Amino acid sequence: MTQASSLEEVRAALLQRRKELATRTQRVGFDLARGNEPLVQDFSDQAIQTQNDATLEAIGTAAVTEITAIDHALLRLAQGDYGICENCDAPIDAERLRIVPYATTCGNCRTLRE
Template identity: 45%
Template sequence: MKEYEEVRDQLLNMLEELDDRLGKITDDVKHTDNPLTQDFSEQATETENDEVLDALGNAARDEVEKIKQAISRIDAGTYGICLGCGEPIKKERLAVLPYANLCIRCAERSSPHH
């Protein structure tokens, strides 16, 4: 679909940025720059930082997956259609969240806060 070519490029750019970020996070977690400190309190702080970096890495990996699925939907011609109800997803929602696969109504229904 011609109309989503720009969105597809935007999603590909997002993927590249996330890949970069994931690479940096992975390097930080592996302590490629410097090994863990000998000092116990510093080691505890570094371990805590690793857990935060791990969580960030998981969130980034989730986002990568959502972006890849959105690109697949563009390629398949199903992008912009809600997976819940089959209705079109509002363009405003896609502008803010280009990998959205649910319309706002279905997203709110599946949200754990409701």
């Protein structure tokens, strides 16, 4: 496999993941707008529904954060910077990119940030 085909596979995988996350954020928004289930009249049931809203909001926020990271990775792919640490310009380990394809730092710089 050539590097170009490998990068195209990464791009395709990132776009697929982005599509999945965009669908998730739409569903979360629909659910939070009570598109499926209006707020019930019973106060205790309302408390459960609003507690569920907090979980939905967290899921939505995580999805948006990941979409932003994916968009950044796609930009880096287009610019030819994908796989290069934004901090020290060292190559990012292939295994790290396999696990986190939108990683922007090498393992050493990631450790320093934590």
